[in-house]
Amino acid sequence: MGQALLRLxxxxxxxxxxxxxxxxxxxxxxxxxxxxxxxxxxxxxxxxFDVAIDFSLPEGFDPILSLCAERGAALVSGTTGLSDAQQAALQQAATRIAVVWASNFSLGVAVLTELVERAASALQGWDCDIVESHHTQKKDAPSGTALTLGQAAGTAGGDVRYASLRAGDIVGEHTVQFTGLGERIELIHRATNRDIFARGALQAGQRLRGCAPGLYGMRDLLFAG
Structure with missing residues (x-):
């Protein structure tokens, strides 16, 4: 991700x-x-610097969060696996600086999340299943993106079930399926290049610059204004 960010x-x-x-x-x-x-x-x-973009490990998260808070700079972070204490520190820092944290910085996934929430709200009582596929080296299941999509559906009243597949070199695929009597809706996002995550993080940093202190999500930045 670091090399992709520098190149883009x-x-x-x-x-x-x-x-x-x-x-x-x-x-x-x-x-x-x-x-x-x-x-x-x-x-x-x-x-x-105006904005720091962080794709590190949980042990690298605290120092960059502290530095941003100390300097009054904004932070874009895609570091996952944060502890409860780190999440609390993120919330606290957001009272002083602008912060965006996301499990997935794809602009397409941000739109998908919005659509999932709307669909779940409109399709009360329908089955909701999220199927995610990734490469064989990915260890966490369900993926962070699947959980984010599930949270969006759950907030709108959906009762979510998950399924995970690990095969080959799949970058990332997420299917959210709503099934009712005699009909079915599928919302699908397929990532074919990891540059989409770096590109989204750069765009998030661009939009975050000058924002008031607060904890923002990709949808906040994408659909604001």
Missing amino acids: AAEQPEQFAVVAAITRKSPPQRVVAGVPHFSASELSAAPA
Whole structure:
């Protein structure tokens, strides 16, 4: 994700200026393609920034959240597996800075989530099944995206069931099926390239800049205004 973010941002110099890249271990080169690289232990030395984009591990989440809160900078995070304490810290930081956290930064999934909530609200009493497929190396099941979709359906009154498939090199597929007597609706999203997640995170960062403090979701940014 880090490499995808750097590559896509470099393709849009009029929109994005990357001031630093942070890696878990000491970088083999201090400057790569004009971008200064720092290790996680050097995070405090990073130059000033408007928005940080974080796709790390739970152990790397606390330092970047603290730095953003300290500097008054916005944070876009796709780090999953956060503990209850980390989620509480995220909520607390959102009283001081603008934050967007999402399990999936695909713009298509944001729209799918909106459609699922609307469908569940309109189709009370219908069966709701979410089937997600990913590559064989993905360990968590159901996926974070499936759970987010299920939460949207559940908020609108849906009684959700999940099924997970792990096969080949599938990037990510999510099918939300609503079934009534004599009819069925399927809402499907298929990801064929992981760049969609980096592209969505960059767009989220662009829209988050200048926002008032608060905890935002992708749908908040996508459908605002």
